[in-house]
Amino acid sequence: MKNTQKTLILVIIFATIYACGTKKDTFISRNYQALTTKYNVLFNGKQYFQEGVNAINEEYKDDWFQQLPIEPIVFDEDEFVIPKYNNGPGTGFGNSRKKEEVQKELTTFEKAEEKAIKAIQIHGMNIDGYERNRQIDDAYLLLGKSRYYSQRFVPAVEAFNYVIANYPQANLIAETKIWRAKTNIRMDNEETAIETMKLLLVVRDTLEAHLPDEIKEQGHTALAMAYVRSDSLQKAKHHLQLATRTLNNRAQAARNLFVLGQMYSQEGKKDSASLVYQKLIDFKKAPYKYKIHANIELAKNSPNDSTANVVLEKLQKLIKDRDNRPYLDELYYQTGVLHQNNDSIQLALDYYNKSLRAEKGGDKQRTFTYEKLGNISFKQDLYQQASAYYDSVLQVSKDTLNLRIRRIKRKHKNLASLIKFENIVAKNDSIVRIASLSEDEQKQFFENYIEKLKTADEEAAQIRLNQLDFGDTNNGLQSADKGNWYFYNNQSLSFGKSEFQKIWGTRKLEDNWRWLEKSTIGGGTKDSAQTKKVNLKYDLDTYLSTIPTEISEIDSLKIDRNQALYELGLIYKEQFKNQKLAKERLVRVASLQPAKELMLPINWHLYEIYTNLGDVSSAEKYKNVILNQYPNTKFAQVIQNPNTKFEEEVAVNEIENTYKEMYYLYKENKFEEVITKVDEFLPTITNSELLPKFELLKAFAIGKFKDKEAYKTALEFVAVSYGNTEEGKRAKAIVAQLEK
Known part of the structure; x- marks a missing residue:
């Protein structure tokens, strides 16, 4: 009797196993395989997939100073993985992984992919060309999505195509088409993606059946991505608007709103941008990072009128909120910008400095703050301070190819010579003054x-x-019983x-x-x-012991100081268009009995400066000096014939001949004469293309009879003033060699 019972139990077990197998099309087998697939293999696969997506969202760092990508993920477009094996329809690979791939720890998306493949290969019930397991289409969708995030776009499309071809009536067919469109976008097939999305969102939604709001959001988001990639920004905005009519996916919806607001801002449509940002702020379920940055962008779009005070009050409330500590650098910065726009410069400076001191401040934010401080200093004629701020920008920034950073770098270089000459003046003045004491x-x-x-x-x-x-008794420096x-x-x-x-x-x-x-x-x-x-x-x-006592040494310091003052006058006048500082430097050098060859150009530049400032009496003073003491020079001719453009009077061939004459003097080792003649001739050819040649020749002449520092200073002036010319580049290269 016992043997009969055991046999019966075994028969029942085997019969059940047989009935639940993948080769038998029965009610029991279909439901058993579907339940096992859904709540075992696919459940684990979807868990791995969601872990991977969550990790991407947490690790992705948005650059809030640029337009955000619609999808928060960065793919390396040069790396497409095309499988060389295919053991099943749309699977892309089977159990024939290479040993090294098996040994390497799998990513969460690769684990999800393996679970999807396991569901297809072990639980698939393809009987007479028809799949009986209703969960297999979900497995293929998970397979394609996992490959999408693993940047294996070609096999991902294969998986999506298999679902679309074999399960046309599946309830997930619309989602599959959206994922296939996104994959095509990543493979630069935007036109294909746009065409399929239009068929889905227009034809199917209107003629067949109304799509769920969630699917519409995903579809319009995918279309916006495609239009952004094809530079059709107006159409991209249209579909972002449609995607944000309903806000089911709170993270993507908030992102879509923020990107839409950025697009309006870039077009100068501040009112439209403000409406979008306000909608995002009012969206209660939106992730907080989007809401706080929407407030910042709203402040950027505020007009400079009475509403600016309202915006400032709102920013102050956000600053006081302890939850906003990670964003203090941006909040302080934007508050400083609003104060600067209201001409409250001191308040702006206070908030910019607070932004720099914020504990969790980002490097990129610091570059903008340092730039603002540098620009304010530059406008206030604090050039050394401005240079220090621009230098901080270059030290903090890691993006050396950025156009903004390159522009700041040029500004910093232009200030380098000015600061060097100012330091020479300050240092030599101090030494000369101390040397003159008892x-x-x-x-x-x-x-x-x-x-x-x-x-x-x-x-x-x-x-x-x-x-x-x-007083810390826990640091091990003192015993507990001591004070x-x-x-x-x-x-x-x-x-x-x-x-x-x-x-x-x-x-x-x-x-x-x-x-x-x-x-x-x-x-x-x-x-x-x-x-x-x-x-x-x-x-x-x-x-x-360091105080110079020799007259020759002191005279040398005075000569270098006077030359630096003269160069400063030219830099302020020509490069920075600061007539006031140019006048101060040139007037001072004129009062210090500079070298004879400097007197004519000093008087000429001061004549031009006072004329530009409208100071007729002072201009007349320097005009008379030129006419009385240098009557045969070109400067006197310009003054006597003010209606004649002097640069047109001197023909190009005459300028070339003059250059040749000076070059021959240089070859004859008459270096001081070359410098004198160049200084006299340069003001007469202010717009000539040969100007850099004369300056470089002068620098070479200085290098022949003066010290290395004077030579380097002259070369740096050419490199900074004419950086885009061949002469400027040559001077820069020589300076680099001298610094080695």
């Missing part, structure tokens, strides 16, 4: 300077000491000792220990070598 005055000057150094160093050392945590006294902290004590020795040396504990003359421990010699070595920066004799 010995007692020089000593007093440096004693005061040394005392300031000591005070500053002591304060800096004390600040560093205060920054240490003297917070400074001398119980070994680290603080050691630091203080080293700071003391760095400033004062190893001195005996005695009265008046701070005196410089006190000897160090271990030696009784006054002003010993060790003391001098330790206290070199506080040694009065060290500073006094």
Whole structure:
């Protein structure tokens, strides 16, 4: 009896297994395979797929300064993976993976792909050319979607095509067509994608059956993607508008709204953009990153009228909200922009600096903030400060090919020569002024300077000491039973000792220990070598020994300073069009008895500057100097014949002949004469194409009888002033060689 029962049970089990097999078209087998596929294999595959999508959304970093892509994913368009194996319709591969591919850890999308293939190969019920397992179409859709995110577009299209060809009545056929269209877009087949999407959204939706809102959103989003890729932005906007009529997919809907607002902003349609951004702000289910940036974009589009105050108040509320800490750099920056637009420059500067100090500030945001600060400094004639800000932009930015960064780089280069000449003037003025003092005055000057150094160093050392945590008993520096006294902290004590020795040396504990003359421990010699070595920066004799005493050395400093002042006058006048600063530099150099060859061009430039400023009496002064002292020069001819364009009076061949004459002088080693003649001739050919040649020849002449620094300075002027010419490029190359 027992054997009969066992046999019966085995028969029932085998019969059940047979009835549930994939080769038998029965009610039990169809439902068993469908349930197993849906709640086992496909469930796990969809879980892997969703994990991969979530990871992409979390890792993708949006560049809010540019138009966002409609789909938040970046594919390498040079990498398309085409399979060389195919063990099933639309599967792309079977169990014949290469060993190295199996050993390599699979991505979540590859795991999802394997689950889809397993569902197709193990649970498929293709009987008499008809698939009996109603879950297999879902498996093919999952397969195609997984390949899409793995950037295997060709096999992805195969999977989608298989669904469309073999399951035309499936409830997921519309979604499959949308994914196929997106894949075609990635393969640069935008026309095919547009055609199929129009058939789906127009023909099927109107003639056959109304599509669900979710499918319409996906379809119009895909069409917008296709039109963006084909540069049909008006049509892209139209379909983004249709895609955002309903907001079922909150993440994609919010993104579509933001991109649509950006498109309106780029076209200058601020009102339309503001309406779209406001709709996004009011969309309660939208991800917060889109809402906060919609507020920022709304502020950018605000007009400079009474509404600007309302926008400023809103930004202030957003700044006070603790949830907005990750966005403070952008909020502070935009607040600064609004204040700058309202001519509240000091408030703008305060907020720009707050933006830079924000803890979670991004590098790209910092480049915009530094640029704004640089531009403000430039407009206020603070060129050295502007150069420092532009340099910060270049230090922070990683995108050296960006047109904005390249423009800032050119600005920074143009300021380089100006700053160098300003530094020469400041340094030489200081040395000449100190050299002109009496010995007692020089000593007093440096004693005061040394005392300031000591005070500053002591304060800096004390600040560093205060920054240490003297009272933290958990840092292992003091035992738990001791107090917070400074001398119980070994680290603080050691630091203080080293700071003391760095400033004062190893001195005996005695009265008046701070005196410089006190000897160090271990030696009784006054002003010993060790003391001098330790206290070199506080040694009065060290500073006094650096003061030039030779008249020739002081005269050389004055010549370099005067030349720098003259070059500054030209740079301010010609490059930066700052007549005020150009006038100040040239007037000053004229009062310092510069080299004889500079007097004529100085008077000429000052005549032009005062004429442009409308100061007739001052212009008349320099005009008379030229007419009386240099009556036979071209400058005098220009003044006497103001209605004749001087550059037209000098023929091109005459300019070329003049250049040849100067070049022959250069070959004859008459370098000083070359420089004099070039300085006299240059103002007469301000618009000539040969101007860079004369400047470069002058630089070469300077290099022959002056020092390396003067040569380098002259070359840098040519490189900066005529950077796009052959002469400018040549000068730049020589400067690079000199710096090696």
